[in-house]
Amino acid sequence: MTALLKVEGLTKAYPGVVANDHVSFEIAEGEVHALLGENGAGKSTLVKMIYGLVQPDSGRMTLRGAPYAPPEPSAARRAGVAMVFQHFSLFDALSVAENIALGMETPPPMRRLAGQIREVSETYGLPLNPDRLVGDLSAGERQRVEIIRCLLQDPRVLIMDEPTSVLTPQEVDILFATLRKLAAEGTAILYISHKLEEIRALCDRATILRLGRVVESCTPHEKTAAELAEMMVGAKLATPSRAGSAPGAPVLEVSGLSLPSANPFGTSLRDITFTVRAGEILGIGGVAGNGQDELLDAISGEAPVAPDTVRLHGQAIGALGPSLRRRIAVLAAPEERLGHAAAPDMSLTENAMLTAAIRQGLATRGFLKWPAARAFAEKVIDAFDVRTPGPGNAARSLSGGNLQKFVIGREVLQRPEVLVVNQPTWGVDASAAASIRQSLLDLAEAGTAVVVISQDLDELMEISDRFAALNEGRLSAPRPAKGLSLEEIGLMMGGAHGMEVAHVAE
Amino acid sequence: MIRLEKRPSPSRAWTAATPVLAVALTMVAGGVLFAMLGKDPVAAIRIIFWDPLFNEQFASYSRPQLLVKAGPLILIAIGLSLGFRAGIWNIGAEGQYIIGALAGAGVALAFYPLEAWFVFPLMVIAGGLGGWAWAMIPAILKTRFRTNEILVSLLLVYVAEQILAAMALGTMRNPEGGGFPGSRNLQQYPAAANTELIANSGMHWGVVAAFVSVIAAYVLLNRHMLGFQIRLTGQSPRAARFAGVNPNGLIVFCLGASGALAGLAGLFEVSGPAGQVSIDFNQGYGFTAIIVAFLGRLNPVGILLAGLLMALTYIGGELAQFMLNLPAAAIQAFQGMLLFFLLGLDVLTNYRLRWGKREIA
Structure with missing residues (x-):
């Protein structure tokens, strides 16, 4: 050649x-x-x-x-x-x-x-x-x-x-x-x-x-x-591990959730139903643009939905906004780090205030406690090995992986009952990805109901207890992740989108 | 080739240095302008920036004028800056200023000639409410029907001007004024007059309100959840929704606060320096305050300084016209230069200059 x-x-x-x-x-x-x-x-x-x-x-x-x-x-x-x-x-x-x-x-x-x-x-x-x-x-x-x-x-x-x-x-x-x-x-x-x-x-x-x-x-x-x-x-990689314990009582129940799309090329959610138990990780796969962002918005409270379509411990919470959901420990980490999960030009301290004000008591009667916010930001930086000169640095000055560790860490350290993350390791280097996955496993181990939305099937297979796929705004019935073949997963994701008949001309 | 490179974090040093640098550059460029007009540039600059405050002959008149002019500018600009920080554009402060003045003056004229301690406080409340109500029109239209608050608030200025004319010529006209347009002079109605608090200082209740608003806005933006939400919404609307900010609530608050402060400015003006409701009562403070707000980088302390600087160039400019026979257009060009340099140099706080070949990273 x-x-x-x-x-x-x-x-x-x-x-x-x-x-x-x-x-x-x-x-x-x-x-x-x-x-x-x-x-x-x-x-x-x-x-x-x-x-x-x-x-x-x-x-x-x-x-x-x-x-x-x-x-x-x-x-x-x-x-x-x-x-x-x-x-x-x-x-x-x-x-x-x-x-x-x-x-x-x-x-x-x-x-x-x-x-x-x-x-x-x-x-x-x-x-x-x-x-x-x-x-x-x-x-x-x-x-x-x-x-x-x-x-x-x-x-x-x-x-x-x-x-x-x-x-x-x-x-x-x-x-x-x-x-x-x-x-x-x-x-x-x-x-x-x-x-x-x-x-x-x-x-x-x-x-x-x-x-x-x-x-x-x-x-x-x-x-x-x-x-x-x-x-x-250039080094051996630690594979995430968990002790493996039986999941507890149902924590988050979503039933018949529908959400019309806010823009003409967005995806509407259609009749989504699933349950997540305490200590369980539900992996939601699917190709980007099939309703992942919308599903996260519906659970985080950014997009209010019919009250009884989302329940926490049986209580209808669908109509609550993000602040009220945080109060009852339903937390989320969106996919878009800069501009959604974090404000790019604000410091890490201010970004800690962004989602942690309620649960960490960073405000009394509306007045902000900046020293406490700074301390919390430092705690996240330490616990999640975020590489930055300090909490006073702007979010946009961090690399993607480091900001992602901060964004995930900020929610994990708030002791959530339910945590939804979208694309937790997108654009993150292998060692940071491994530590993020490990932290999600540890969180589930401690009894949190975790929903991981991702396009990385290997990731989902590694950490999920059960797996479901989003396709055109619909969610397949969740199945135990152990033993699922790539073929079955592909069909849950919608196969080749009506292209099975296509064959390469020989 | 020169190219701009975004800084990882905004530079604190440049944030402080750019206004000083801009004033220096304005002096140089303005000096060149005045020299080309055949005037002594050093004398012109001295008359604009120095004499209004320190010249023995003029300062006794112009020093109080500084606070009289800066007071309403600062008060209005502080209110506007809250909305501007959140991306909510109230362009109609001039209208809210007029309606506030009319509401406050209306209360005074209704009680005339009663001498009671509560007249002036009631006028203050009415002035604030008047401006607030006028600003609620664009706020409600925006939250209910997604209309554009820029257009609605701006057009309401012209409506307010018509109401002002109708009041000056009709309802509020002084019955003892021999048929001339304009209301009774509130300066001559002690219970309603907004008098100078310290003789020959220019300090009146409106200036006090302006200083209080600076402090309140500073605390709000830096120490309070609502101020944090305002800043967050302006920088990153999606992150603000994620944080749980209610966008409609914020629109109502920002427009309401800026309207109320503009209304107060109008009330203090009509009961103080202006004295009466007249057809040409409004002098563009509501529009100039937009410039002051941006000049002050939408920062309360910055707005305080910008308001004083703006007032100084107006007073000094008039003095220079009078003393050196400078054309009014030259003074306006000079003021324009100041704005140009202040806003243009602002780019240095977020970007640094690089000399070198451009490339796509």
Whole structure:
């Protein structure tokens, strides 16, 4: 195999941090190559340089033997390098074809483009109707729009950034079939992920980055997932553990909960029913945008619902607002850290006041006790190993993982009876994620009813007692997590969203 | 190329330094302007900033004027700043100021010529309630029908001006005034007069109220849950809902408080410096206070200083027109420069300047 893209000694430094330090690797034609590493290991910077979004300080790249140094993404696309981003840049109110035309430099007439879209989508087993509104598509279908947008350029190198984080297991299978077919045709695929089992199943080679350097290069299916993880982190990882005790009496009962969506492209909750017992963790899986935010809002009290659809120890609490629910120990940690769970420009002390004023007695007759709030913030910082110079620092100055530890810790230390968390470890490095999971397990051990909403199925399988899936605002019946197969979970999540009939053209 | 880089936390040093730097830059740029007009720049700057306070000849008149002008500006701006902090935009303080004055003056004229201790306190209550009620119109429309409070409160200013004219010409016209428009002079009705508390200081009850409001707003914003909720709502509305803030309650409180303070400012003006209800009673304090609020960074202490500075440039500006024959437009341009530098330099508290090539991170 000859090297299609060769990267030699790429270095990129930002103020205070060397994001890439003499990174070298190469991809051959038809190779699926994994880039592995924790958050902050330098994967994004590396692919941004390959895609022309960032210019390296030093080092060089060659594409098909010729020097390659794209000054901007359009130059990279002309050279045959395409990229599918983790976050989609699509307009909800436009159709699939219109969205694809917007990303092209010289779009063909709409009717011909629609024909091309159909052709590509059939060839690669990515069923997609070019006339549908993007706002009506599932996350998996939106990703297909992005992939087809890339494939229409006939790329030689396709970069995919965390493509499976928004997919059901069945959709992952469809995607992998497409990628294998592309590889068989000679396209090189650079695949970024931290899902180790997927990489073992799909990728021919892997380059592992740690703190901006290439630490290892290997053939993934010859290694175990644990070995790959240790290469990434550079240390042994502690697996979260719990003693395991029988759950107690029902604490939180949700029955027949419906909540119409507040905006036209949001998701309405439909007839949601579940019970969580004391000391139990209920894991709620599902692809993003299927009602996760809305479900959290309904339990935290941000979105008031019919009184008797949410009950705590049998008492109807559906109509109570967030403050009254905190008073009775129903707490929540939303997904969006900056702007929802925490105010970005406020200090950690002020952010401690934000949710802890009632339960920690940080206010008397409306007058705030800042020293007490500061002490509580310091307690959270100590107990959850939040790396920050002190509680006076603004929330936005913390890294994602550290702020997440603060946000979770702030609720855990308030002795909740019910705690709902949405995406507790999203964008958090492996060791911080492990400590957050451990704290949720410890909390359940102490008798709290915990609801964990997450898109990370491995995470849910690791810590949940029971599992249910959200799909288009409906919740499947919860089932014991032990012994659930990936296949069953996928079907609970809505399968491939009506695409089971699709087959990759052979 | 110069580029701005967001600071991880707002800089405290720059928060304090930018107003001083802005005044210095205004003096330089204004000096250049005055020199180009053929005036002595040093003399002009001295007349605007120094003479109103310390010149033996003028200070006896202009020093009291400083408090007389700054008092209502500060009182109104403090009220407005509460709403502005929370993203609730009361632009109609001028109207609330008029209605407050009319309500207070109405009470006085109704009791005339009764000499009783309770007349003035009743007027104060009526003035505050008048402004509050006028501000409740945009508040209720916003919470019930999601109308835009900027438009509603602004347009109500013009309604208030019409009511003022009708009162000055009709209902409240002085029956002993020989048919001239305008009410009785409240300064000549001792039970209702808002007199100078210390001779030749300009200090009247309105100025006292302004100082009290500064302290109250400071305590509210820094030490009270309601103030915390106001700040939280302005910075991060979604986090505020998560924290349990009731958005409608906050709208009613902020508009009501700013309306009541503007109404009080109107009452103290009509019973004090102005003395009577007249067609041209309102002089734009309600609009200038918006500038004062932003000039003071929506911070109570900042507003106190900004109100005094604004009053000083008005008094000093008039003095410079009179002494140096400077055109009024030059004075306005000078005041504009001050605003420009103050607000423009504010960017340095949240961003730092970087020289270097731009890149996409």
